[in-house]
Amino acid sequence: MPSTAVRARGLTKRFGDVVALDGVDLDVSSGQIHGLVGPNGAGKTTLLGLLLGLAVADHGQLEVLGAPAGESLALAGGVAGFVDGPGLYPSLTARQNLSALASLRGRVDGSRDAVDELLGRVGLRDVADDPVRGFSLGMRQRLGLAAALLGEPRLLVLDEPANGLDPAGKRQVHRVLTELADSGVTIILSSHRMDDLTALCDEVSLLSVGRVVFSGPVQKLAAESGELDHRLVTSDPAGARSVAERTPGLRVLTGRRSGSPADDGSLFVRGPQASVEDLVVRLVGAGLVPRELGPVVSQLEAAFLALTGAADEEEDAR
Numbered sequence: 001m002p003s004t005a006v007r008a009r010g011l012t013k014r015f016g017d018v019v020a021l022d023g024v025d026l027d028v029s030s031g032q033i034h035g036l037v038g039p040n041g042a043g044k045t046t047l048l049g050l051l052l053g054l055a056v057a058d059h060g061q062l063e064v065l066g067a068p069a070g071e072s073l074a075l076a077g078g079v080a081g082f083v084d085g086p087g088l089y090p091s092l093t094a095r096q097n098l099s100a101l102a103s104l105r106g107r108v109d110g111s112r113d114a115v116d117e118l119l120g121r122v123g124l125r126d127v128a129d130d131p132v133r134g135f136s137l138g139m140r141q142r143l144g145l146a147a148a149l150l151g152e153p154r155l156l157v158l159d160e161p162a163n164g165l166d167p168a169g170k171r172q173v174h175r176v177l178t179e180l181a182d183s184g185v186t187i188i189l190s191s192h193r194m195d196d197l198t199a200l201c202d203e204v205s206l207l208s209v210g211r212v213v214f215s216g217p218v219q220k221l222a223a224e225s226g227e228l229d230h231r232l233v234t235s236d237p238a239g240a241r242s243v244a245e246r247t248p249g250l251r252v253l254t255g256r257r258s259g260s261p262a263d264d265g266s267l268f269v270r271g272p273q274a275s276v277e278d279l280v281v282r283l284v285g286a287g288l289v290p291r292e293l294g295p296v297v298s299q300l301e302a303a304f305l306a307l308t309g310a311a312d313e314e315e316d317a318r
């Protein structure tokens, strides 16, 4: 098995005037769970579609499992997955869907035992004989995952697989994906949930208007967050403000901030971690006790906003 499951160089894809992908490079090692994250319209689904061979890039090279993209699609032991929701037959039951897909794909074990094992894995054994028409979004997502697992692919491509899942369903899907990765399957998925990506992915790629602006371990992405906005609550807002204003490297922010009542006496400051820690020391030294002090958004979210330029827009809008 090649140690690199996916290698993309300079991938470009246009839809008319829209440049959906603009020179994308991507390396994913075998057995990795790799997350794609980015604002709406960043190009995640387009990139996943190219990996699945559903579309062809205008420029660039894309190797999937050691072969040019497209060649490994629909083969047993090749690439499987879905973009924009799984394609299922509404009038057929869950079990019938999997059997039908297995026979359509050929060379895939569609026996009742194999199908039931898959349904059990995604927690749908109890509804195996119900028509998919009546399935909830989360149930469809899980059946889509089971369908992708027919034929034991070595690369699994999933567009927002946790979308619509309740907490229990999400845990189950996470467990299935982690077990697959442990057994050597490579998984590339997109998600808007930073917590899901942190829990699941070895590495993430952050896309912004068709370009990769970060690729690497999630922890390294967090380090890109730079200066974080913090919310500070004390019993003496005016006193706290004057201490904050005298703390080197710290800026006191003005204007209304989201998620906070207008007059709860909280103060918003921005600066590097060291300055925020210095502020705590100075507050206590001045006899002011910080009741609450924490970042307004998580480090990962801040990195996302900073690297995709969304933070600047927020700033401009203020």
Ligand SMILES: Nc1ncnc2c1ncn2[C@@H]1O[C@H](COP(=O)(O)OP(=O)(O)OP(=O)(O)O)[C@@H](O)[C@H]1O
Pocket (backbone or CB within 6 Å): 015, 018, 019, 020, 038, 039, 040, 041, 042, 043, 044, 045, 046, 047
């Ligand atoms: N079939 C298509 N025809 C025309 N434009 C398209 C098509 N598919 C994608 N686009 C455009 O390409 C860009 C990237 O879209 P894409 O669906 O890949 O984004 P995404 O990152 O998956 O977004 P989301 O988070 O909303 O799912 C968008 O500007 C979109 O409008």
Ligand SMILES: [Mg+2]
Pocket (backbone or CB within 6 Å): 044, 045, 046, 159
């Ligand atoms: Mg998408």
